[in-house]
Amino acid sequence: MKLIIDIIKLCMKGSGFMANIKEVAKKANVSIATVSRVINNKGYVNEETRKLVESAINDLQYIPNEFARSLYRKVSKTIGIIVPHLNNPFYYRVIEGIEDIAFDFGYKVMLCNSRENIEREKEYLKQFIKYNIDGLIIGSNSNEIARYLELNIPIVTIDRVISDEIPSVISDNTCGGKKAAKKIIDNGCMNIVHFRGPSTLLTVQQRAEGFNEYLSSLGLACDEVDLDFIDPDTSIIADYLNTHPNIDGIFCDSDTIASYCMHELTKLGKKIPGDVQIIGYDNTILAQLTTPNLTTISQRMYNIGSEAMASLESLISKSILDTKHKVIPVTLIERESTK
Amino acid sequence: MKLIIDIIKLCMKGSGFMANIKEVAKKANVSIATVSRVINNKGYVNEETRKLVESAINDLQYIPNEFARSLYRKVSKTIGIIVPHLNNPFYYRVIEGIEDIAFDFGYKVMLCNSRENIEREKEYLKQFIKYNIDGLIIGSNSNEIARYLELNIPIVTIDRVISDEIPSVISDNTCGGKKAAKKIIDNGCMNIVHFRGPSTLLTVQQRAEGFNEYLSSLGLACDEVDLDFIDPDTSIIADYLNTHPNIDGIFCDSDTIASYCMHELTKLGKKIPGDVQIIGYDNTILAQLTTPNLTTISQRMYNIGSEAMASLESLISKSILDTKHKVIPVTLIERESTK
DNA sequence: TTGAAAGCGGTACCAC
DNA sequence: GTGGTACCGCTTTCAA
Secondary structure (H helix, E strand, C coil): CCCHHHHHHHHHHHHHCCCHHHHHHHHHCCCHHHEEEEHCCCCCCCCCHHHHHHHHHHHHHHCCCCHHHHHHHHHCCCCEEEEEECHHHHHHHHHHHHHHHHHHHCEEEEEECCCCCHHHHHHHHHHHHHHCCCCCEEECCCCCCHHHHCCCCCCCCCCCCCCCCEEEECHHHHHHHHHHHHHHHCCCCCCEEEEEECCCCHHHHHHHHHHHHHHCCCCCCEEEHHHHHCCCHCCCCCCCHHCCCCCCCCEEECEEEHHHHHHHHHHCCCCCCCCEEEEEEECCHHHHHHCCCCCECCCEEEHHHHHHHHHHHHHHCCCCCCCCCEEEEEEECCCCCCC | CCHHHHHHHHHHHCCCCCCCHHHHHHHCCCCCCHHHHHHHHHCCCCCHHHHHHHHHHHCCCCCCCCCHHHHHHHCCCCEEEEEECCCCHHHHHHHHHHHHHHHHHHEEEEEEEEEHHHHHHHHHHHHHHCCCCCCCCCCCCCCCCHHHHCCCCCCEEECCCCCCCCCEEEECHHHHHHHHHHHHHHCCCCCCCEEECCCCCCCHHHHHHHHHHHHHHHCCEEEEEEEECCCCCCCHHHHHHHCCCCEEEEECCCCHHHHHHHHHHHHHHCCCEEEEEEEEEECCCCHCCCCCEEECCCCCHHHHHHHHHHHHHHHHHHCCCCCCCEEEEEEECCCCCCC
């Protein structure tokens, strides 16, 4: 008889037999209500009974089915993250920060790498709804923002401010620009170019603002060139440097751009930092691998993520927030590419 | 009256009003069974009725609740991925490959970044069970392998082979090692060092095997030094290069290691590729940013991911597999760090 | 071609 | 303290 039952069990669900609350109840000789109380640590349960149930749970390797739970509770203990890329240290460090805190609060994370593809983003939006996510962290220039807002769930944005109402966490880009400007100017550079990221981005605008403000306070100005952070068009960099031989100071919005610049400058026979001084952004591994090492602005990416998740958790559970718009400080890391 | 209804709706679930199948049924004047048939495109539905239901769905912006569905169906249309890190181009490119194919097949992806932390991995394992994942792709040296196998769900491993039974997708590391050896030897190097990754990893062993095989076929041998792929102990590299001044050929198991080597060699006044030739691994952005550019072995990371997901899907849906152990080819990208 | 009803695996209220 | 039971939202027989 036992054999038959075993065979039946074996046939169920590819033999991946998963006990349910009913079986635990039967094994412990109690009702499912009692088992529920035990696993949720809620309501009165006799100490004896609890032990009985717990050992049954152990014997059966019982793990509650989250679908059934969420179906009733209406909360999924899941949050969504939307990022435009994964190939950027910024995002995966941020994700680590988010995930760590989410983990601590018992939240699962659904990651949406939109790849700047609207269709993908729409599909993920649907998934988010289907899975009843409890909150959302947006790190992309979503074209679907309006629809995300319609979800009527707590949202926190990263590296952008959508409105005064939507909480955000953003790096102190203005300060980053200012620190770079101060360093490069105080070191005597006069002919300066700013190789920016896409100037449609708030972060880029803020950096430029901080940078230019310091320059103009001294009656100076600089050229500005838009590039992609991670995959810049190198010919633009080469052309610019070729046609502007007297450039002696460069501020780049990413270490990648800065590395390309150094590559080009070396080709042109320029000495760094002798002829040209250069400052990058992000303090990625690249900054330590170039020759000479790169002076750069360091963003606390991990903290951006963890702060965002902290905000989101607070919104979900308490619906209040101490600081609606958090600004994370940056630091200048001095290495060999500046004097 | 309409106002009152609006207010009521507003109060429900934080105003994030989500229609359910019952409301659709009521609006369309049919039973929920019929609505179910329509949304699943299953069973007989009169064309007229279908239109009625569809317009109701549209009006109410109805999206089926996935928890309820999965609760009944027992499949979640979700797969899990376990990776040890995110800070490695290898993994996020692989993840992109997995995700793209998963997306095509209608699977969601739960990402577990174990950070080589057993506790995190255990917790994720629990989540996987709770969420009834349909399959699992393992890219980590999981200490929990045994328990993953107990899940009795389809598993595919990436970059490692656990047993003959568990399908795997792995880069042709032996060939990668061989190609590197061939290039470096044919170019005349005689004193060679192999800066490996951790030699506990199968991939590293295979590369060494391919590399050494070619060397020994010519009666040659080389030193081998273990390092971390992404965050190698630079003092080990510096020490080695300092104490072995006659090294003229270096094979590194990552572009990062290779970049550090170039950095050190430059410090020592060595010319690349004049005095020392060097080959990296992975063909990351680094290889194009170093001066000189880095010759490297290119792995088709995206394809590793997409093939793994293809295998998994086949296992889940058809339980059969054409090729159990897939080997993805590699190519040598020649740049400036070799003659 | 349609609808009633029995689950799926839990939670929580209400009796006892 | 405990158990019975009505849901949660959806799928799927089974009758009509």
